[in-house]
Amino acid sequence: MGNNQCKTCRICTGAEFIEKLLYPVGEYKICGWCNNHLRNEGRLEVGYEKGIWGKETALYLHPNGTLEREKVITW
Numbered sequence: 001m002g003n004n005q006c007k008t009c010r011i012c013t014g015a016e017f018i019e020k021l022l023y024p025v026g027e028y029k030i031c032g033w034c035n036n037h038l039r040n041e042g043r044l045e046v047g048y049e050k051g052i053w054g055k056e057t058a059l060y061l062h063p064n065g066t067l068e069r070e071k072v073i074t075w
Helices: 032-041
Strands: 023-025 028-030 044-051 054-061 067-071
Touching: 023 032, 028 032, 032 044
Parallel strands: none
Antiparallel strands: 023 028, 044 054, 054 067
């Protein structure tokens, strides 16, 4: 992943793209669309951790930069 991509949705940013800037939130750099979603919803899913049975823990980013892990049932 390049330095000019949103860490969550992978959209490219820069002068030649629709999204011009990345916004730092904690250890993540996210695009304007993801930043708006984060501000409106209060958290943004940034990935998941796989377990033995598949997707087991969702990772959520909060506006203050903290990460929350939430168990997901994947039957």
